[in-house]
Amino acid sequence: EMQLVESGGGLVPPGGSLRLSCAASGFSFRDNWMYWVRQAPGKGPVWVSLISSTGNTKAYADSVKGRFSISRDNARNTLYLQMNSLRVEDTALYYCVKDTSSGWYDVWGQGILVTVSS
Amino acid sequence: ENVLTQSPGTLSLSPGERVILSCRASQSVTSDYLAWYQQKPGQAPRLLIYGASNRASGIPDRFSGSGSGTDFTLTISRLEPEDFAVYFCHHYGKLQDTFGQGTKVEIK
Numbered sequence: 001e002m003q004l005v006e007s008g009g010g011l012v013p014p015g016g017s018l019r020l021s022c023a024a025s026g027f028s029f030r031d032n033w034m035y036w037v038r039q040a041p042g043k044g045p046v047w048v049s050l051i052s053s054t055g056n057t058k059a060y061a062d063s064v065k066g067r068f069s070i071s072r073d074n075a076r077n078t079l080y081l082q083m084n085s086l087r088v089e090d091t092a093l094y095y096c097v098k099d100t101s102s103g104w105y106d107v108w109g110q111g112i113l114v115t116v117s118s
Numbered sequence: 119e120n121v122l123t124q125s126p127g128t129l130s131l132s133p134g135e136r137v138i139l140s141c142r143a144s145q146s147v148t149s150d151y152l153a154w155y156q157q158k159p160g161q162a163p164r165l166l167i168y169g170a171s172n173r174a175s176g177i178p179d180r181f182s183g184s185g186s187g188t189d190f191t192l193t194i195s196r197l198e199p200e201d202f203a204v205y206f207c208h209h210y211g212k213l214q215d216t217f218g219q220g221t222k223v224e225i226k
Binding site: 100 | 151153155162163164165168169174206208210211212213215216217218219220
């Protein structure tokens, strides 16, 4: 069974940092592009960042560019999201997501809550 | 950015009814790269439809997708109790992913 399990969330004050991790299993992690998607309460999902299978291509939503950094360790089957200079508006449930070769998302983690508040 | 607008925001229906959900894009969707997801409270989104009209593995045939260009539709032919949820459309394509704001299907 393909599975993604996020960890590392929590409560952090504005300006603080967090590092999210996502452990993948049940599929060939090294062959897949991976994504972080976030969802604020009562809102639709929002794409945050992506990374190619080799890690050579990375992209970020304008709202997090310069503050967030995506990376991966294919030997450990793990995806990361380093979040710096956090803002109140970054508060959301963060999902680790796998796509198919054609681009739709077929596997989502259970989500990890990030709360930015003083 | 291709903005996806879903309508209506909320639908109040009874089991057994037919449901038609709309997703309208601000720009044409390349190669019908449009997916639909179902989300229940406390759960991650679940893929229903990809490529505008292809059902994902294990999805009942009461769910169907159609459309092209800028107008897409998700139809549930006959609502089952487990179908009451929020539905999102998604324009995918590596560097151009956007989601609609969702349509909630609630029990009348």
